Amino acid sequence: xxxxxxxxxxxxxxxxxxxxxxxxxxxxxxxxxxxxxxxxxxxxxxxxxxxxxxxxxxxxxxxxxxxxxxxxxxxxxxxxxxxxxxxxxxxxxxxxxxxxxxxxxxxxxxxxxxxxxxxxxxxxxxxxxxxxxxxxxxxxxxxxxxxxxxxxxxxxxxxxxxxxxxxxxxxxxxxxxxxxxxxxxxxxxxxxxxxxxxxxxxxxxxxxxxxxxxxxxxxxxxxxxxxxxxxxxxx
Amino acid sequence: xxxxxxxxxxxxxxxxxxxxxxxxxxxxxxxxxxxxxxxxxxxxxxxxxxxxxxxxxxxxxxxxxxxxxxxxxxxxxxxxxxxxxxxxx
Numbered sequence: 001x002x003x004x005x006x007x008x009x010x011x012x013x014x015x016x017x018x019x020x021x022x023x024x025x026x027x028x029x030x031x032x033x034x035x036x037x038x039x040x041x042x043x044x045x046x047x048x049x050x051x052x053x054x055x056x057x058x059x060x061x062x063x064x065x066x067x068x069x070x071x072x073x074x075x076x077x078x079x080x081x082x083x084x085x086x087x088x089x090x091x092x093x094x095x096x097x098x099x100x101x102x103x104x105x106x107x108x109x110x111x112x113x114x115x116x117x118x119x120x121x122x123x124x125x126x127x128x129x130x131x132x133x134x135x136x137x138x139x140x141x142x143x144x145x146x147x148x149x150x151x152x153x154x155x156x157x158x159x160x161x162x163x164x165x166x167x168x169x170x171x172x173x174x175x176x177x178x179x180x181x182x183x184x185x186x187x188x189x190x191x192x193x194x195x196x197x198x199x200x201x202x203x204x205x206x207x208x209x210x211x212x213x214x215x216x217x218x219x220x221x222x223x224x225x226x227x228x229x230x231x232x233x234x235x
Numbered sequence: 236x237x238x239x240x241x242x243x244x245x246x247x248x249x250x251x252x253x254x255x256x257x258x259x260x261x262x263x264x265x266x267x268x269x270x271x272x273x274x275x276x277x278x279x280x281x282x283x284x285x286x287x288x289x290x291x292x293x294x295x296x297x298x299x300x301x302x303x304x305x306x307x308x309x310x311x312x313x314x315x316x317x318x319x320x321x322x323x324x
Contacts, residue, residue: 039257041297187268203293204286207260208268214250222250224258 001068003086003164003195004030004053009062011048011218022048024218025062030197032163035190037198037206040215046199047168049215053197054087054166055079066164084113088157088165090186092172094149096141096156102148103128103137106156115160127155130192131185147178154185158194165189165196171205183208238303245303253296260289 011023023045030036038046051057052064055071064071066086071079088109089095096105107124115123128137131151141149150170157165167186171179179202187208190196198209206212213223237248267282 041300184268202290203257203260204264204290207257207264207286209261212254212257212261214254216250222254224254224261 002029002031002065003067004028004197005063005065006049006053007063007065009049009052009059009064011045011052011057012060021218023052023059026215026218026220028213028220030164030195032193032195033190034211035187035196035198035209037200037209037212038215039201039203039206039212041201043217044215045218046215048218050166050168050197050199053164054089055083081113084109085160086162086164088154088159088162090150090153090157090165090167090170092169094141094146094153094173096149096152098141101138101140102133102144102152102155105141105152106159109156109162110160113160123160124155127159128152130158130189131155145178146174147181150174150178150182151185154182154189158189163194165194167196167198169200170198171200171202179205246300249296249300249303253293256289256292256296260286260293263289 006026006028009023009026010021013020013022026045026049028036028049038049040046048057052059053066055064055066055074058072066082069082069086071082074082096102097108100108103121103124106127107120110120110123111117125134125137128134131154133148133151133155136144136148141152144152150173153170154165157167165186170186171182174182183205186196186198190210196209198206200206210226211223214221237243237245263282263286267279267286270279270282272279
């Protein structure tokens with residue numbers, strides 16, 4: 001089963017002559033273990049696609065399914081529960097809570113979900129270990145570098161049972177070497193079974209994905225198809 | 236060349252090249268991901284040189300697209316006038 005599926009999604013802002021067609025019939029599926037990059041010029045609909053995929057916005061028509069659940073028609077509470085349990089976000093500016101330590105930031109979505117504290121601590125520690133930050137778990141965000149903060153954000157995005165990570169220009173605030181580190185980490189997390197959607201305007205970063213799709217004026221105009229396995233390249 | 240050729244959709248040509256270059260960039264990145272930072276240092280430098288070249292090409296294609304998009308739409312070329320029959324003098 002796909003972790004994310006968009007079926008003929010249309011999103012129109014406003015109506016009449018001032019209507020803006022942000023997405024025009026976009027269909028996309030992302031399977032477990034797959035990282036898909038979305039590229040396109042400003043205003044092409046990249047962020048709208050990501051907001052719809054994460055249930056932060058509703059399509060004008062078409063369906064968005066996260067782990068088989070159609071987000072259309074869910075109540076606000078149900079939608080919030082899907083977002084907490086299934087979807088993690090990674091933003092350009094990290095969006096960590098400054099008053100909480102790295103471990104507490106990672107644990108927050110699980111605490112809000114009512115999971116028992118002992119379990120939450122175990123999951124948070126495991127998520128930080130996966131991104132190589134176990135030793136910095138008790139540090140506050142302003143005691144971490146930009147790259148370390150983004151790794152905390154990725155740990156938070158994939159803590160517990162969450163399997164879908166939506167990353168909006170996650171390397172935008174990082175230097176080139178640290179940005180590559182973050183991409184390697186996203187790649188590793190997807191290789192371990194997560195599904196990822198990465199919005200970026202950097203071709204070098206999009207190239208870490210299994211597939212790159214191109215948006216223009218709200219429509220998907222092309223895609224690279226699945227990347228050739230590395231073994232085939234070395235033959 | 237696409238810009239100077241009548242009837243060619245320049246945006247489609249640019250997109251086809253962009254997709255092909257991204258595919259090549261994906262392959263280079265996969266090779267890079269599998270290389271060892273120490274043992275394959277020389278191989279990595281060669282790969283990164285190719286990655287930077289491919290990335291530069293994508294940037295150039297983006298630049299071409301931005302430049303082409305502000306050009307006025309090509310005017311329809313008038314059909315050549317039919318050859319007039321020789322009138323008897």
